């Protein structure tokens with residue numbers, strides 16, 4: 001008889017996207033002539049940039065000759081990619097990150113999920129609400145979150161993100177050890193200023209806490225005064241791990257490449273209070289459990305940093321940001337307060353009714369699919385998330401249809 005990890009029984013059912021599909025299917029059956037426009041799931045829709053495709057093809061050709069074939073690569077990623085990232089994403093912006101502090105992976109999802117393995121089971125974890133569900137669910141699976149009482153886990157410190165705090169959480173009142181932050185945020189689209197991020201960095205330094213900073217949407221920042229990395233804030237190297245991804249930056253959701261920065265100055269402590277390098281721990285974790293991202297994919301990711309690659313990636317993100325701005329302006333003109341869409345591909349809309357009620361309204365009256373905010377946490381109730389990942393034509397048509405909905 002195999003005993004199971006009973007913490008899995010404490011997970012809330014993955015209700016959000018299955019419920020959306022159920023409602024969309026029911027609508028399709030009742031209104032077969034309405035073409036549905038999906039502004040719900042956060043997947044990109046446009047092809048890979050040409051520079052990435054060319055590099056990808058060249059690398060595949062290398063695999064076809066014994067003389068250039070590549071077998072297992074370094075678990076941490078190839079130096080050619082790690083060095084480009086260190087220079088272009090960090091040092092050129094005044095953030096001191098070296099190539100060997102960068103770990104290439106096949107997704108920010110797995111990295112943000114796996115990182116909690118480095119920490120003791122009884123640490124206190126602070127998680128924003130609403131939130132990208134991976135941070136919470138992986139702490140539930142490991143038993144760290146405790147039991148579910150009235151929709152919230154007993155041992156989690158929830159950082160409420162509401163219109164009152166501009167969707168940037170306030171510092172926790174009780175002691176926490178690990179803090180998840182995500183900016184630009186999924187789902188709220190909120191960005192954080194350098195000054196505000198410094199408040200968090202100072203807090204973490206003072207309380208010996210660690211910030212897990214998810215910057216998967218960094219490429220959508222348009223305001224030059226906003227920080228793209230937590231390491232642009234002084235003192236962050238000692239207390240922050242950062243996650244990035246090529247998924248949304250360069251259309252790699254189906255190609256899979258991301259990276260995590262673990263500075264060598266980041267420390268954890270054992271029960272006796274002795275310091276240990278989190279870089280060494282993550283290195284050990286990755287080299288034990290992961291065998292690297294494929295060579296052609298890393299070459300394709302490297303091309304993001306070429307001259308043409310940069311221009312193409314900028315054009316790609318600009319395209320989605322054009323949708324974001326169109327959606328944001330239209331939603332605002334209809335009288336709905338919203339955030340995001342300026343430095344993020346997500347628009348977070350206050351609906352004036354419950355999330356699912358508004359979801360049903362848009363689906364039934366406009367044939368438009370959004371994501372109900374309640375699916376991201378208690379503080380998401382009353383909101384919906386609209387994604388800018390679609391064609392311009394679909395974004396325009398969706399907004400025209402929403403404008404014609406009587407109660408919208």
Ligand code: PLP
Pocket residue numbers: 042106107108109110112132182186214216244245246247253257258
């Ligand atoms: N982090 C956030 C906040 C996300 O929204 C997503 C994907 O939607 C990810 C991480 C996952 O990225 P990846 O495709 O690199 O696994």
